[in-house]
Amino acid sequence: MKASEFDKLFDEGECVIPYAEMDKAYRPNKMKRINIDFPAWMVESIDSEAQKIGITRQSLIKVWIADCLKEKAV
Numbered sequence: 473m474k475a476s477e478f479d480k481l482f483d484e485g486e487c488v489i490p491y492a493e494m495d496k497a498y499r500p501n502k503m504k505r506i507n508i509d510f511p512a513w514m515v516e517s518i519d520s521e522a523q524k525i526g527i528t529r530q531s532l533i534k535v536w537i538a539d540c541l542k543e544k545a546v
Contacts, residue, residue: 473491482488510518515529522532 478488478491481491518529518532522529525532527535
């Protein structure tokens with residue numbers, strides 16, 4: 473099956489699992505867990521910002537770090 477046909481089925485809400493080669497599937501951006509200790513005032517500020525935009529603390533931290541890394545890469 474061509475990729476365009478696969479995409480069309482997916483876009484139309486069809487089940488594409490039978491057409492996927494699951495034995496070759498992999499997760500390209502493997503997650504790695506880390507722990508970071510922040511002072512309480514920082515956590516409170518992060519939580520406040522996250523609540524303002526309606527995302528979790530973890531998501532906000534990821535977005536901020538990704539933005540910082542993108543700026544450094546330029």
